[in-house]
Amino acid sequence: MLRRTTLWLKTTLFALTASLCAVPVFAQSAPDRFAFVVGNSAYERRADGQMIESSSLNLYSPRHDASKYADVLDGMGWDVLNDVPFDRTAASLQNDLDAAARQITSGSEVVFVFNGHGFSQGKSNFLVGVPDDGERYASVGDMRAGSIKLSDVVARLAEANPARIILIINACGDEALVDGADLAPTKPRFDTSVEEVLVLYSSSPKGVAFDFIDSPDLEGENDGFDLGGGDVVVHSVFSRAFLSFMENDQPLLSVFAETRIEVEKISRRAADFRNMPGRQGLQIPHVLFDTINGQFNLADVSGTLSSTSLGTDWRHDPQVCRFAPDSLQEALALRAQTGIASNPQARACILAAALADLGIEKLGFDSSLGGVIVVQTTPDALFGRGDLITRVTVSNPEGREKLRFKQLSDFSGVLAQYFDEPGHKLVFSWKNEEAEGKKSGFKGIEF
Known part of the structure; x- marks a missing residue:
């Protein structure tokens, strides 16, 4: 009632x-x-x-x-x-x-x-x-x-x-x-x-x-x-x-x-x-x-x-990339040509698209727990609200590397560098202490 x-x-x-x-x-x-x-x-x-x-x-x-x-x-x-x-x-x-x-x-x-x-x-x-x-x-x-x-x-x-x-x-x-x-x-x-x-x-x-x-x-x-x-x-x-x-x-x-x-x-x-x-x-x-x-x-x-x-341009507004595939492709091409470090606009564009693809709307960081906190998500998100992402394993034909997150920019940098990069797979380690049964596990995306 x-x-x-x-x-x-x-x-x-x-x-x-x-x-x-x-x-x-x-x-x-x-x-x-x-x-x-x-x-x-x-x-x-x-x-x-x-x-x-x-x-x-x-x-x-x-x-x-x-x-x-x-x-x-x-x-x-x-x-x-x-x-x-x-x-x-x-x-x-x-x-x-x-x-x-x-x-x-x-x-x-x-x-x-x-x-x-x-x-x-x-x-x-x-x-x-x-x-x-x-x-x-x-x-x-x-x-x-x-x-x-x-x-x-x-x-x-x-x-x-x-x-x-x-x-x-x-x-x-x-x-x-x-x-x-x-x-x-x-x-x-x-x-x-x-x-x-x-x-x-x-x-x-x-x-x-x-x-x-x-x-x-x-x-x-x-x-x-x-x-x-x-x-x-x-x-x-x-x-x-x-x-x-x-x-x-x-x-x-x-x-x-x-x-x-x-x-x-x-x-x-x-x-x-x-x-x-x-x-x-x-x-x-x-x-x-x-x-x-x-x-x-x-x-x-x-x-x-x-x-x-x-004339909205992703170079002025990176959020355009979350729903404009052509803008994302331009940023990805720029990343491939010159790398991500020297292109903050491309980095921001790719990050916006990556978060949208993962269904993540808002993030936080807990330094005491050493991980990224998922604050808000869309219904079909890869992660759930309250999930703590502690590290990522990046794999490609040449090998793999495990990376821990010391700050939120570390997580953002991984997404901006590897999102939609053919031949790469990202596997995230996560846990949720507040979930029933204290859940944990791995979630991956492959390009």
Whole structure:
């Protein structure tokens, strides 16, 4: 059963990477910008349509969050396409999307914001509409029938061939709405011709996302947002943070990084209010899916023109190499010609691609344990979170060499020097003292 204090969605998440930079090469007209905002709160209603306040399925914040997102986006020049963003059934949400998609122009930018419940089943992620008849969902089948796939949202918005699609999903994944929902994280697969898709998610897999901080009766005193009308303003923990940074003139990924720090801090207060111990109540926003130009900016259109017109170059931005094979091949060719030591740009490019290939999003180093700590990973990563990588054996036809890591740069240097080098095999020694049974072993990659 879902706690009243949380929103949720069961998904596999991709962690935040460094923001990208680009070098403009010629001017281009600004693209059209469209937004679609939803706030679903009333998941259990009386016969007259009024939300049942005592229901553990209902949420306080989505209506307030959705109103504020629409106001802020409109103020930044985004054309908000839907007039009725509250308490949408799956059918009405689909109709709203159909109507919105007919207004989207080719080459435009689209932001979709969802606040409410969600879940995953098999390989599909679902956004839950409110029930048609006001009754709570009795089974996973009913809930699935009353939901819309996240991939279908992307596909519908993509039909008009926009340049970018950005999804902001304010939900979490701590427990099933009804018994039987799949608790396994799900890796999103978007079958779309749109090259740039970004999905920002308000919480981690199986993690909490708080509907409000303390009591909803206290929220209006320190929220910082006034929607008017004398109503108490209740914002979710994620929206409270994200909306405070949203209008900043900086790349969206940078805004999200600041949001993550703030959400983690605020969530401690929310967890304390509910007597949730330790990390159980720590809300950690994540990037769920990312193929976007890192300069994308919600507030300033001049920084968000397409990557082809901006002329993004891996020599200025090594993170390009994690999704641009041609850029990686240029860096690899440079390494082969002159070596890696004298080419810091090539080294950074190859390292970015190597970490992406291993599924490693964030690393640390523990000098006392003498190894590299894997902090964040993608779902299909070679290593797991908390793994301590202590050494690597490099093998080739001429022999093999064992290398220990005295600092993080040692590990980075090995990857930059040997990644995608034909005839080489890297075997990493690892252990995880915190895993059940204190696991250890070897993992290798061969080129």
